[in-house]
Amino acid sequence: MTRARVxxxxxxxxxxxxxxxxxxxxxxxxxEREALELLQGAARAGTSMTYAGTQETVAWRGAExxxxxxxxxxxxxxxxxxxxxxxxxxxxxxxxxxxxLLAANYTLSVTGPGRCAGRAASTVTAxxxxxxxxxxxxxxxxxxxxxxxxxxxxxxxxxxxxAFVSVAVGRSGSSTPTAAPALPSSSTLTxxxxxxxxxxxxxAGGFRLFDTSLTTPRPGRDVLHLxxxxxxxxxxxxxxxxxxxxxxxxxxxxxxxxxxxxWVHQAAPERVVWAGQDRVWTLVSDxxxxxxxxxxxxxxxxxxxxVDDGGLLARFARGLTRLLGMLNxxx
Amino acid sequence: xxxxxxxxxxxxxxxxxxxxxxxxxxxxxxxAGCRAEVEAxxxxxxxxxxxxxxxxxxxxxxxxxxQMRPPVEGARRSAPARPLATRPVTPRPFTPRAxxxxxxxxxxxxxxxxxxxxxxxxxxxxxxxGPPPTRPSTPLNPGSDVFVADFVSSTSDSGSVGGGR
Numbered sequence: 227m228t229r230a231r232v233x234x235x236x237x238x239x240x241x242x243x244x245x246x247x248x249x250x251x252x253x254x255x256x257x258e259r260e261a262l263e264l265l266q267g268a269a270r271a272g273t274s275m276t277y278a279g280t281q282e283t284v285a286w287r288g289a290e291x292x293x294x295x296x297x298x299x300x301x302x303x304x305x306x307x308x309x310x311x312x313x314x315x316x317x318x319x320x321x322x323x324x325x326x327l328l329a330a331n332y333t334l335s336v337t338g339p340g341r342c343a344g345r346a347a348s349t350v351t352a353x354x355x356x357x358x359x360x361x362x363x364x365x366x367x368x369x370x371x372x373x374x375x376x377x378x379x380x381x382x383x384x385x386x387x388x389a390f391v392s393v394a395v396g397r398s399g400s401s402t403p404t405a406a407p408a409l410p411s412s413s414t415l416t417x418x419x420x421x422x423x424x425x426x427x428x429x430a431g432g433f434r435l436f437d438t439s440l441t442t443p444r445p446g447r448d449v450l451h452l453x454x455x456x457x458x459x460x461x462x463x464x465x466x467x468x469x470x471x472x473x474x475x476x477x478x479x480x481x482x483x484x485x486x487x488x489w490v491h492q493a494a495p496e497r498v499v500w501a502g503q504d505r506v507w508t509l510v511s512d513x514x515x516x517x518x519x520x521x522x523x524x525x526x527x528x529x530x531x532x533v534d535d536g537g538l539l540a541r542f543a544r545g546l547t548r549l550l551g552m553l554n555x556x557x
Numbered sequence: 558x559x560x561x562x563x564x565x566x567x568x569x570x571x572x573x574x575x576x577x578x579x580x581x582x583x584x585x586x587x588x589a590g591c592r593a594e595v596e597a598x599x600x601x602x603x604x605x606x607x608x609x610x611x612x613x614x615x616x617x618x619x620x621x622x623x624q625m626r627p628p629v630e631g632a633r634r635s636a637p638a639r640p641l642a643t644r645p646v647t648p649r650p651f652t653p654r655a656x657x658x659x660x661x662x663x664x665x666x667x668x669x670x671x672x673x674x675x676x677x678x679x680x681x682x683x684x685x686x687g688p689p690p691t692r693p694s695t696p697l698n699p700g701s702d703v704f705v706a707d708f709v710s711s712t713s714d715s716g717s718v719g720g721g722r
Contacts, residue, residue: 315713443703453711460711499699
């Protein structure tokens with residue numbers, strides 16, 4: 227992670243924070259508005275304050291649980307540094323774009339005081355439409371920092387729990403929001419689609435696209451990353467041009483989802499790989515297993531019949547396209 | 558009307574045989590009217606051939622063209638049989654075929670140019686089309702841990718997600 231990216235991420239978050247209330251606050255009951263304001267304050271504190279501590283993240287997949295401990299330190303100017311053996315997010319870092327999605331998909335309420343890492347906290351609960359609890363947040367009463375977040379499935383079982391075991395909170399920096407949330411613009415999506423990428427705006431289960439990035443880790447090997455979330459759980463869809471070989475994907479088990487052969491790595495987060503239409507897709511998600519399968523089933527990737535692209539007519543069409551491209555002064 | 562009549566067009570087009578051409582040129586040496594007519598034909602030919610578009614002839618040239626004798630079958634292929642200076646020329650009525658000669662040539666030229674451009678375009682398209690695109694190769698490791706780190710990073714503003722990133 228480069229310093230420039232860290233600074234850019236910090237600056238972006240600072241810019242986004244100010245515009246969240248404009249999107250989410252109006253026409254909400256006072257209890258819900260108070261809960262959202264607490265979370266927005268926590269998002270601001272996560273970027274503007276100095277803090278350091280030890281956090282524990284536990285993820286459940288069925289009967290199995292995996293735990294990761296990390297040392298976290300944050301400074302407003304350089305962002306967060308997370309020291310861990312496995313990738314894990316800073317508990318206190320709340321993406322304001324996800325808060326917008328959280329408020330859109332769940333009912334928020336302040337459910338009383340609590341404690342975390344020896345500090346007094348306010349608790350915010352996110353509830354599904356059926357009344358079941360989907361997530362809880364513990365927010366430090368003294369600093370406004372997010373100390374713990376918990377995600378539960380529809381039956382009340384825990385999916386993830388990320389919390390500070392100990393934390394020291396220091397001074398607060400300045401954060402001046404000036405811009406709207408940077409959800410992907412329609413022009414960005416149009417450009418990606420014009421370049422032949424498939425960009426679903428949503429995934430099954432209420433996941434909405436909130437970020438895109440196109441990288442080229444090796445020459446000619448573009449990777450499109452589409453990030454989706456419902457505010458509590460997230461999913462990243464990676465698309466590459468190419469085909470899977472006949473060999474199994476190392477460490478993955480074959481499975482059939484909606485008639486499609488996929489490769490699954492059951493862990494937290496879960497990874498699903500499949501191929502079709504000269505593309506290879508990788509879905510990484512911390513959502514419950516049924517939600518991941520539903521998302522995969524609805525995504526593209528079925529093989530279309532091969533077309534003969536070596537004929538004279540096809541060659542003429544390719545050449546004509548290139549010729550017109552060369553002659554087009556606006557291209 | 559000039560003394561040379563249809564020979565003027567044949568002379569300008571270079572279609573006269575050697576003997577006939579010599580005879581016509583000798584006549585032009587002392588006949589200003591025929592020289593002017595030959596010059597007018599040359600200007601007309603030059604304009605038709607150079608611009609690629611049908612020129613708008615001047616009123617005087619149009620009048621002269623309308624007064625020209627219609628071409629006689631085979632006249633451009635053979636030399637006049639009688640001495641030019643002593644043979645009186647009988648005016649013949651104008652027929653569309655006489656004025657259509659340059660137009661037909663222009664149409665033929667346009668058709669030829671169009672055909673050549675079409676052939677060139679098809680050839681260029683086929684050349685630029687190149688071989689069919691190669692099938693994409695096996696992509697980067699689709700199950701890579703890098704994707705997990707990117708996933709974790711996308712859900713957090715922390716800037717760092719650990720795991721050696």
